[in-house]
Amino acid sequence: MMNLKQYLSKVPDHQAVYTPILYRLNQEQDHQAFLELLSQNAHLQVTDEILSQLKELIKISNPTRKLSPEETAGAVQQHLGNQPIETYGVWVYYPWSGRVVHIVDEAEFIALRTSRNMHKITLEEQKLLKSKKIGIIGLSVGQSVALTLAMERVCGELRLADFDKVELTNMNRIRTGLHNIQVHKVVVVAREIAELDPFLRVKCYLDGATEENLDDFFTNGGNLDMLVEECDGVDIKILSRVKAKALKIPVVMDTNDRGMVDVERFDLEPDRPLLHGLIPEIDIKSLRHLTDAEKIPIFRPMLDMDKMSDRLKFSLGEIGKTITTWPQLASSVVLGGAVVTDTCRRILLNQFSNSGRYYVDFEQLIV
Known part of the structure; x- marks a missing residue:
């Protein structure tokens, strides 16, 4: 001790x-x-x-x-x-x-x-989930995902990767206090999880997910059972899927717009093309250190930008003009945490086996 x-x-x-x-x-x-x-x-x-x-x-x-x-x-x-x-x-x-x-x-x-999870999650299911390891890359939407996974105890171990620190501009969607400005996002999340449940294992990667540490992130202490990918880096978005596919690990992603959740079941479909075949032919090394404006033409097919909300489409055209990066709303981030957690739980419990893109679009559902 x-x-x-x-x-x-x-x-x-x-x-x-x-x-x-x-x-x-x-x-x-x-x-x-x-x-x-x-x-x-x-x-x-x-x-x-x-x-x-x-x-x-x-x-x-x-x-x-x-x-x-x-x-x-x-x-x-x-x-x-x-x-x-x-x-x-x-x-x-x-x-x-x-x-x-x-x-x-x-x-x-x-x-x-977990007593008030019963019987929506059975004792047998809780025991199984306790053995699962989930990795999260990107801690903006990923913060909401991590905290919801922890509250629901959908796993026994979380691995968190993000190089960024909390800024005041992040606090329109990241739930934290002003005292955490300039603290690593992963540390802020890990501390909140520890204050909620000190028995959940949490490992932080303060340099974010990199080509050099991806193997450690995915395999050290046992392979991940699930990857939640929420990062802005195009190269890591691709490289993390390459690693997940090689290890037959399912990937879930939320795009923070129209409630879109993307699922790739590499565990059931080992030959499935990355991001449903929507990744353009491009040298991955050329994708490093791009500005947000430079990422848009590459992200467009990958994230189905033509199906995005009108306001986000307009906002993307304003990057570098009236705004510095794409906007994200707290309501969408919290929704993403809920939808991703539910999807991860059902995948880990063998209750959902599909790949694809799914929308929980409030403007379409509540009219």
Whole structure:
């Protein structure tokens, strides 16, 4: 068990810290390290609501009975046995916020946090999803996707890749606070996931997805089960699909316009052409470092730009004139998070097997 100084020494840039430290006080080494943490950091914000979690645990364990407060208290005490409540479960320390939170340990935590998924997601399905690994490239739409996947616990591991940092102009669609300006997007997302669920494994690629690290992104620690591709780089958009196809990994993409979701089932169709055969014949190396205006002629066939909304079509013509890049709306980004998460879950549970492009277009559906 690392102490705080050892932990931070392994991360030269403290802005890149996104992994919480877990202390189990029934283990002597952790107990001593936790006492040291408290003694050296008088400013820590400590939240200890373990009793409410134990009451919830008793409640979901007795769905056919409405227990009285006295019965619940007795059941909690019986559940604890002789163990002091302060040593029960896990104390989670979040270095970036100076918070310490007392929670039940992993199995009980997952049972509680997913209890209201039942029976829309069965126990057997939850167990299967816990074994899945999902990679996300691009953390604008990808932020909404990552957080929704985490909330629904559609996987046990997330790998996040984006080289960019949060700017104020991103905050029309990226849900975060002003204190995160100039923090890496992947770190912002990873921290929020850790604050929601410290038991979800998250690995961040702060340089984004690159030709050099794609193999590590796809295979280190076991192959990905799903790729969610949401990046702006044309070369990585193509190269990531080349790798996914070679490894027979399905790819899902949301385009943040008209609710369009693109699915490529390379796991079921290993000979399927990349992006449904819509990628133009072009030298991939020539696609690096293009401006947004230069990307448009290449993106046009790949993303079916002729089917885009009228307002986005108009906006694309304004890049470099009245705007610097294509616009994205929070409502569309949040919709993308929902649609991609639902699609990924159904693919991973073998409930959806098609490739293609699908639209959840509010202007067409709500008229």
